[in-house]
Amino acid sequence: MKISYDRSKCQGHNRCYMLAPELFDTDDEGYAILLVEGEVPSDLQDKAQLCADNCPEYAIEIEG
């Protein structure tokens, strides 16, 4: 499973950071920072899916 994040779509809802701080941090202004590159560790795949499914702006995508 791969995860990607599009900063230009992010409006700082912080849903991902709340659901999975292991995968997302936030910057000083509250925009998301994706913490993993490429492959999502297997124990975090459910959380990655949750992040994608809850982003109101469709800024997070999952592949595979």
Add this chain to the structure above:
Amino acid sequence: MAETKRDPVAEWATDFDHTHPDYAAAATEIWDDLRAGCPVAHSERFGGTWLPTRHEDIAAIAADTEHFTSQGVIVTEWRPDVPAPVGYAPPITSDPPFHALARRVLLPYFSPKAMVRWENTTRAMCRELLDTALADGATAFDAAADYAQHIPVRVIADMLGLPRDDGDKFRGFIHRIIEVPGQVEVEQEDTLDHYLKQIVADRKAKPGDDLISYLLSADLDGVPLDEGHVEGTIGLLIIAGIDTTWSAIGASLWHLAQHPEHLQRLRDDPEVIPFAVEEFLRFYAPVTMARLVAEPVQIGDASMQPGDWCLLPFPAANRDPEFFERADEFVIDRAANRHSAFGLGIHRCIGSNLARLELRIALEEFVARIPSFELADPSAVRWSTGQVRGPRLLPVRLT
């Protein structure tokens, strides 16, 4: 305080009035009917107003800063006269490109990490309010008037360095500006404008460790914020940060009073709380925003013209069955919940992290303290009118 009586509504699709008590009493059913049939309602009231009800339309309008301006965000008979792109209460009334600058000044203050400092204060406030409500063995109180409404007032007062006792004033401003906009006459010295000028002047003379002082010392790309900007932003925080969260807390408690199984679930399974909070926000989203049409635009069958109002009922988007599975059901552990309670696009509610924190703590403390409760008198529950929806009277009884 004399308030205008609203004319009866002929048809919701062609004559709706979101400030009418009949709308407050049945908004969800009205949205469902319109969405299935209309789906963009129109009214000649307020000089021409549109009401889209589908998620797709509401999201598209929220994202469209070319045909729509935020110069006006509360539907009134008149049109606000402070021009775009700044508007009378930046950044909510601002358009690009100024909007991003005005928003950037506030964002760090409301980021999720900045909210941590409000956790303990908020929890202490909730406990204190429950102590008072249940003093001397009381078993009945008003969950809106004695509990929900005080929580955001006190947090905002602390944040702005204002006396918590000014809460009654804040609620007066909110009632006049949001619930019955432009329908009450007041003396100049009782207006929000007058209050804002006074507190900003006071703080300028005597700065402290609070958000007003921070804004007075902040700059936009090297240019200090002018006093009008600071006053507008503080007014926004007072107006937008209070009845919205109070409504979300009240509506959630209204739900729990009628769903003991959900109250039990929150108590037995703390891990469900973050999901429950988002579902409360979806199901009882309090805020309907508005835009003014800036350029002619077609939304479905609706031909919107410059100067028309367009409401953005995010609560209606949150109940759209085309967008949500089981949209009309409250699913306490809903996993996929792309709700728009805090809006969509560049104007996402800047206080969303604070609102969420207050809602979560208000529920946690209530659940911890009150084993079971019910509506003391369902017919006495009163929902607010206008663009913020929540119970204003909510008598409950411990059982």
